[in-house]
Amino acid sequence: VSQGCQGGCATCSDYNGCLSCKPRLFFVLERIGMKQIGVCLSSCPSGYYGTRYPDINKCAKCKADCDTCFTRNFCTKCKSGFYLYSGKCLEKCPDGLEANNHTMECTSIVHCETSEWSPWSPCMKKGKTCGFKRGNEVRVREIVQHPSARGNSCPATSESRKCIVQRKRCQKEGKGTK
Secondary structure (H helix, E strand, O other): OOOOOOOEEEEEEOOOEEEOOOOOOEEEEEEOOOOOEEEEEEEOOOOOEEEOOOOOOOOOEEOOOEEEEEEOOOEEEEOOOHHHHHHHOOOOOOOOOOEEOOOEEEEEEEEEEEOOOOOOOOOOEEEEEOOOEEEEEEEOOOOEOOOOOOOOOOOOOOOEEEEEEEOOOOOOOOOOOO
């Protein structure tokens, strides 16, 4: 056991590195080729989680499909090719959920939602509300919630229908105008 310990070690050996750590630091074994050496860190590296004990704080490895974890059985980020769902890493998402390839998580399927239809517009023809008998009226609605990849797509947001009005003459707007 050496007394000139480096990098947060409380006790160490020239061959094995840290054997114990100073308070609040985590002990982890790092592999260098065929050899493992002890290291003391302020937090556990990616792929490990920390556990505090009265005599030592240790870093333990996450499950093989997990990149970062809170405990051995609760993953917070999965390795490539896996989707995170409730702390687990899955190759495909459970029924009723969809894989989000941006966040690599299983998320709820979101369907399109629209507002109620607006009232029908006045009956018009060529942009005018006078000087004709048959025209069209329009109504619209807004998309309130866009769908996710597997959600139901949005319906039409405008409708048009033919209309008939009591023929009325257009008012003259002054001399020399239509």
